[in-house]
Amino acid sequence: MGCIFSSDADDGGPSENSVNPSEVYVYVLGLREPKQIDLTEKLKGTVSPGLSEKMQSLRSKIITLCGRNGSGMKMKPQRKSLDGDSGDLDLEKALNDYLPLLLGLVIGGDKFNSVVEFPWTNVVDEKKDTSMASVYYELLSVLHLLGVLALQEANMCLTPKPRADEYNSKATEGMCFALHPVYAFGRYLSSSLSWHTVSDESKRKSIKILLKAASYFECALKAVLPNTPEDTKAKLPADLTETMFRSLEQQAIGQAVDLQLGFAVVSGKASLAVKRRLACEHVEVWDEAVRKLRAVQLGERVRDKQLLYVKWKLAEAKAAAYYFHSQVLDEGCGKNIHAQSLSCMRASHAYLKESQKARNEFGNMEPLTKVPPLWGTMKYLYRRIPRERSSKRRLLRENYPKEKMPRKTPKLPEFPVALSADPFHLPPFDPAWKMESGFEVRASLTAVLPVYYTLKDQIPPPILDLSRAGPALPPSAVTDMYALVSLASVYEVWWKDVKRD
Template sequence: MGCAVSVYRVGGNKKQLKIPLVTILVPSIRAPINSNFQKPLKGLVPKDLADRLTSFRNQIALLAQQTDVSAVPELLHSLEEYLPLLIGLTDQELGFRDLIEFKWKSVDERQEICVSDSWFELLSVVHMMAMLTLMEANSKLIPNQTVTTEELESTDNIRCAVDLLVKAAGYLQFCLHKIVPQIPPHIKMKLPVDLQENVLEATYIQALAQGTEMQLASAVESKNATLSVKRRLACEQLSYFGQAHYCLSTCQDLNGYGKKHLSFIKWKYLEAKAAAYYYHGLITDKGTEPSCHISAVCCFLAAEEILTESKKACLNFCLTVPITRAPAAWGAMKHLNKKIPETAAKKSQMYGYLLEQEKDLEVLPDLPEFELSLRADEYELPDKDVAWESENWMIPNQTLKTHLTDDEEDEK
């Protein structure tokens, strides 16, 4: 798998001079390898159609060599233009599904894969669209790899990041539910780790989790957001990251990059858990019974302990290869890094006598469960390109001599 080290380089030809900053993790990036569709499609489809397929795919491969995130919009546009043509190769009635070998590589160029199945190509293309969209979301929060509090906490940037996250989740959801079921078992077994179902699902849920994290950041900065709203968002974020962690941890073949992905989700899970206990403690403390105050103190102390663990998890994530940097605390965590220890110390002193008197009530309460509210954008494939209307094709007959000459030209 590619990873956050490639957040600001889509291709892998230039060395990265700076350790990249990560707010939104991009767990993998792969790019197509230059190809020529003329030979496998010769005599089956018009030459100009095979040329267009080759041209669009090779344009994507070329753009993927760009090292700046500014290339992402053009790359996404090229992928979207390629899709209507690619869809024709998946049409069962046309029968071209397994005629072409599709080659892809990870951006670090350590792993190549070649599969003769157009549904694999479709999966790779839509997955790449999802990863590029996550890259774009990260760039909205960390433009040019230089970060300030103002940039991270810009309402417009956060809103844009949420929109991109649910869009990326939509691509990944489509991969899971519409494309992967079309791929036969013997090919699924050959798929790289980042295209396997558990990892796709974990990344899809992670996108929603980080979207909820952005919503909580906005709520913390809003004067109108109530404690109940903040608690709900923190609890939802916790649920999403918990699900993502479960999906990823059940994957048997996690490589180095997969472990980096897992360490990121663990870090974010702990942050969300600390926030959820803190806000739950504030709400519980509004009760008038001694048990309410004792439960609140338990929540604050738990939040403080989990916050300490989250900082260790953040360091572990940053040091897991490939090395990355996390931005300075921002949003909810910028506020909570200070408030949680202060509140835990203050409330422990205030209600210390109750803790001594009612030791049997000193039990950490369960966090409330909420219906998860953030949903992925629905994604649908474009219509098949009209060039695939085979009744309009005019394919000239070839003599054996012409066919052999063409083969020699293809090999040059």
């Protein structure tokens, strides 16, 4: 799986894929791309020619930029070149430029909402063409594309790249990247993976990009879908349903929490309790992603691949959580505490094996993808979990023979997920719409949130960003008091809301 062949004799140099193999650090679904339509004709008599031509120009630019990425999007994320240029950033800018004009159709009233039928296609399966005469469908499609582009960008940040001075074109002949040591037919390349390291700066950047992706999905969930007419929501393709947006949001946050946990693992300042909390949060996020994705009626080919990926990540998260929970239990002094610790370590070992099996199955499932070598938290745990399991079993037998193994594996502690994305706010509609005849601002895409959610967002998260581990500032008494008062207000309002319902 994942073999790449290139030879200097073939075309005078290495192929692009051999320079930058397509490894999956963040799984990217197939993009949904818009299909060409004549907006100037569709909007004739509804909006002015100048405005319709502007919309046509921007939408055509988006289609062109999607096509520039070519078929590489269909099975694997588009790769940046060695100099860092990519059409994805241009595509993101074009989409953001298109949003203010599109929002004019959304908030301008019924006259504008369903005047155009917008066609889109899923590039993973070209037969999945859908079109709807709803501007809400177009807006959801744009937000979905922005979010998936961000996931794709995060995957590129995490994919190691060789430096220009390290690359040797002759070393690519017969190259084959695999899950274990790298072999080539007729040649063994001992240094082909010497550059498989990712800088901390790239990981920090990836966290920001993943949270940006989550913010696009959250915007669709909180600002667009609640305002979408029910008959339109009933006809939406599976890619744009509430459950799919929620699953994608959780996947983006889960990848970011995984990176945070990786920073905590190698940091001497992070305690076992902090590592366990992050690992347990990791489980919560991926468990939610699995539950939501199971409810999405995607095509079998696309759904199975995506579902296997989130199950793989959930198994990794549980392996880490049970490992750190076992270590924390060892520091306690309760009844049967060492037996419980061993039980957790056994569970960790079982989930480690499950994750390895899912990892291999994911790479071999169509469409074929290249699974990266062990890295981050799992690289740290790959050898430690089996060793700790054997050590704890011996210690329990020799030093604590009276302790009895629990019948069930102890439950993991539950923690609220501290990491959250800054909200993405839709831009104001283009001022040119104010000059249009019959244009009235009738709809609002401002998310209507309960009061206790608004207050909760004002309370600072309990865990610092471990990607920038450093000495924490001493807390201020005034800040602590404000947090306590705010927290009390949150639960008071929430309780009143519950009793009213």
